[in-house]
Amino acid sequence: MPVEMIQTKRLFQQVYEQLAGLIAGGEFPLGERLPAERDLARQLGVSRATVREAMIALELSGLVEVRVGAGIFVARDKPLTRGSADEEEIGLGPFEILEARRTIECAVAYFAAQQIQDSDIAELEAALAVMEEEHRTGFKTENGDRSFHVGIARATRNSALVRTVESLWDLKYRAPMWAKLHERVRAALLRPALLSDHWQILEALRRRDPVAARDAMDAHLVQVAEDLLRISEAEFIGEVADEDRQRGRRAVGR
Template sequence: MPIEAVETSRLYRQIADQLRHLIESGEFPVGSRLPSERELADKLGVSRPSVREALIALEVEGRVRIRMGSGVYVVDPPVQAIARLWSDRAPEGPFEVLKARELIESAICSDAVGLVEPADIAALDMVLEQMAASGLSSDDLVALDRSFHVALAGILRNGVLVRCVGDLFDQRISPYFRQLARYFEGPDSWRRAVAEHRAIRDALARGDGAAAREAMRRHLQNSQERFSQSFGDAGKSNGPAGAKAGPNQKNGRMTGSKRKQGEAR
């Protein structure tokens, strides 16, 4: 049997695994509310975005239900639970993906200034016009968003970069990323995204590489900040009256997770 490389478990997976164990052991019974994001982050010694990624993974599994402005509640898992989906094949977290896109696509914008042609600007304009139309579904907007970013990469006439940008963007259509977008994307955020796209387009059209790079960097940082907003967990209660106060007993204690280099904060 050949020896295979061992991948260090992603931090949000470690957090999700620990919370899943506490749920399965009855420390957090069905109907109870988990501690707030802030409390979980403090107990585990990690950032709140990492906790948020773990909670989204658990919701996709059917272990918890996130109620904006109220908290995160434990629910009965589906009959055919997909609890091991993330253990066996967990995707990169959204903050990892967005940070990678920020670095790659801002560099693309800087270099694109020397190669952009009128036809490229026209292609971007067409996408922006479609994105500004009314009555578009979320799926329509995501598809147009992808077209804009891939078209930008195409200005460099480099197939590897086009594929790289497309592949990174396609992580948005995973169940995990879609679940996160449900809470933090809407008409207002899409209007801001279109305005940010236009700022990128305008910088390219006037040949300002530094401005194009900064506009793309700011655009993708704004996405990271949007996904960093709180779910609105209220209070420090673990659930309704009579539920356990928290995982502080000997057999249900949460243990801190060591921060990894590059963790979103």
């Protein structure tokens, strides 16, 4: 009998294909507003992050458009691309990358705290100084942020870990889905709020405390994911929570 190769599809890809099929079948006609992401997540039994990635994939394929302050609307009934959410077309999902970073960089921070030297701490301080300067100039690059995280990997004295962390950061820059998500976040609010997280990681490393360094890194990357969800959703409804403003001011005034 004929057989087909079994394919393991990413979860957001399955959501993308289900929604694309509903659009093509007329369940969501042209110009209609899609249900809220929270409602879709509940109906589909998946996380909001998965739905957000599926929506970005739909947008990249031209099937939907985001109208800030209004929602997500059906723009076409057939995709502009081949009609899939394959990795070769749209790259890795932003929350996939964050999950990988959380798994690896938390362990790296733990290891680094046991190996770190004063020269490494000076390098991390310099990276944070660059981040603060980038904030003052509008965050046109992520050089300071990348240098900080790669610098922690260097402190392990393990070249394989350095290359792994560098590769994870490079994935971001090659991922169309990550770029599309970042179009809708207000970097001036998101990144300054997270500067304080980096200082907490550095303080744990200064104390040579592996558990504290690991936990501070974990809290940081969890916060990144939560902020990306909350602030990008806030962009859809045209609002920004006061707590984000407060976190940003506290980080800048450190």
